[in-house]
Amino acid sequence: MVPIPQYPLYSALMTLNGATLVKYYLEEDKAWGVSVEHMQQQIANAKDLGVRLRAITVINPGNPTGTILRRDDIENIIKLAHEH
Secondary structure, eight states, rough: OOEESOOOOHHHHHTTTTTTOOEEEGGGGGSOOOOOHHHHHHHHHHHHHOOOOHHHHHHHHSSOOOOOOOHHHHHHHHHHHOOO
8 A cells, every 4th residue: 555645656666566555545634644545445346357456555754744643643544563
């Protein structure tokens, strides 16, 4: 999974390596934070398409936003990764 917006290096590397890009969108109205519900939905959609997720990219501080994720966002991403 790769956050959007993101520096294009991540999506380009995935394309070069034949990987499937699964996006999760950062929420501007949450200071470019994450929505675990949205990430769960993106995971479910990917699994429905037969995609086997292997990693979650966390860009912190964010590029291009410059935002630093809140502690609870980071903890939620870790819990999500552990769950899946």
